[in-house]
Amino acid sequence: MPKVYIETMGCQMNKSDTERMLGMLEHFGYEETKEPKEADLLMVNTCSIRQLSEDKAFSLLGLWGKWKKESRPHIKIGICGCVAQQKAEEVFKRAHYVDFVLGTHKIYSLPEIIKRINNGEKVCECAETNQTEDEKAKEYSIDRVKAVNAWIPITEGCNNFCTYCIVPYTRGRERSRQPELILKEAKDALKQGFKEITLLGQNVDSYGKDFKDKSYRLADLLKELNAIEGNFRIRFVTSYPTDITDELIQTAKDLDKVCEYFHIPMQSGNSEVLKKMNRRYDRETYGKIVAKIRTMVPDVTITSDFIAGFPGETEEQFRDTLSAIDEFELDYSNTAAYSPREKTVAAKWVDKFIPEDEKIERLARLNEKVRENCLKSNKKYVGREMEILVESFENHKGKNIITGRTRNNKLVHVPCETDRTGEFLNVKITGCKTWYLNGEIVD
Ligand code: SF4
Structure with a gap:
């Protein structure tokens, strides 16, 4: 049996794609190995949110290329995920030993690609599409990581074009997967013993906006999932603040299997910075949404994401981020220092870039604030x-x-x-x- 090793970087969406690719490869006779030196097929599923992770992917390819040249000429090497989508053919110039480049839009082309590379071709499949691959997805099982939680993507891509974010360029326009397929994948996962379903998307709340033939949104999907028999939980991430409707909050509150948890990235606590980030809300609007959820859903946990040192961010504007975490009692936040990404609007504002040491210093203060609030939030539950x-x-x-x-x-x-x-x-x-x-x- 040929063996495949996949190194997965980045977010849950990539982890979910890896599970799907392993499912396809197993269908075609491959066996997964955790040991790259044993593999006949080596793949890296990449992330391009930060330069560091892109560099890591190319250095891994370099190492595998060395193995291929020096001692294992038969191995095949592939790159997929966001860096692949972004660089496409360019990858072959930088790493000539790579056999295939597979972007994020058509992961179900993998079986065909494997056939072609085994015939000696080099393949680049990075064309964009505005469709999901639901029909092909039905043909294969998913090789899920053994755990209690199963991740199920419900949307792919994003239409928001926040000025710092590369996702619309690497994952394309927003596409919703068909409810029937999502329900099938959820039932399959529950049959396999998973106890929690997490619905995934860059912007889960806009699920269904692109359906032309029906009016069906996240709240409808949650209701159908909740009706599946059995003792299990349902979560959904990530939410865009202004797409969270009253109906969605009420539905999440009413359904017994849907957990009291919202992840709502704010990114900055300052309205001017939010405008420059092309986020479609200001500080006050974000606060009102959080307050509404807290009133409607008792014991809800609300988490967020923040960027420190966005181009042009002043010290005073950064302090608004710190105060927002306090004011909105955010239970936990993911944080990052701003990292310019090719093609994005903010990456061109070089004259406004914050010096590296200042960004790092702000990030440290931001992390301290997150720690403080996380502890405060945890204390509320002692004795319960x-x-x-x-x-x-x-x-x-x-x-x-x-x-x-x-x-x-x-x-x-x-x-x-x-x-x-x-x-x-x-x-x-x-x-x-x-x-x-x-x-x-x-x-
Ligand atoms: S909503 Fe999220 S994924 Fe979409 S562009 Fe903005 S930050 Fe990126």
Whole structure:
């Protein structure tokens, strides 16, 4: 059996694509290996959100190219994901030993590509499309990573063109996958024993906007998923603030399987900066959306994303970001220093770039604020009883511990002598640290 190794970088969307590509390859006789030196087919599924990750992908290709030249001429090498989509044919100039480049739009072309490279061709499949690959997706199973949570993409691409973001250039225009296929993938995952379904998209709330033949949105999909029998949870990420409708909040609140968790990137706490980022809301509007969700959904966790040192951001504007985290009581935020990406509008504002050391200093202050608020948020739950879904079991410094997640996405460590992974347990929260809660099982 030929063996395949895929190195996956970046976001959950890439991880989900890798699971799908492995499913296709297994269908054609490949076996996955975790050891690149054993593989006949080596692939890197790339991310282009930051320069660092792009550089890492090319250095990995360089290493594999060396193996091919020096000792393993039979191996085939491929690059897929966002860097592949962006660089296309250029990859062959930079790394002549690469056999194929597969962009993000047509991952279901992989079987055909494998046939062609095995006949000695070099293949670049990076054409854009405004369609999903739903029909082809039905033909293959998905080789999901063994876990309790199954990721299911519901939209691909994005139409928003935030000035710092490369996604619209690498993932194309927004396309919604058909509900029937999503429901099938969810049922299959539940049959395989997964206990949680996370719906994925750059902008999940705009799901269905592009359907010409029906009026069907995220709230409708949630209702149909919720009606599937069994004990499981449903989550959805990522939400664009102004696309969150009252109907969606109410639906999420009413449905018993949908978790009390919203991830709503704010990116900056300053309205002027938001305008320059081409975000379609200001500080006040974002605050109102968060307040509405908090009023309607008790115990909801709201997390966000922020960029430090966007071109032209003043110290005062950066402080607005820090104060927004406090004012809107954001439970946790992902953070990053601004990194210019080719083709994006903000990457051209070179004269406004913030010096590297200043960006790093702002990022450190931002991270400190995130830590402070995360701890504050965790403290609210000490003494409470909560349900967790157990995700792992390990021995930590001589103690057996299970780790689970509450409905509102808090991690809880609980002493436990047996592996209870995949079970729903009630725990009492006995204490907390910055990033997690401690608990004990309630009989
Ligand atoms: S909404 Fe998100 S994915 Fe779309 S362009 Fe903006 S940051 Fe990028």
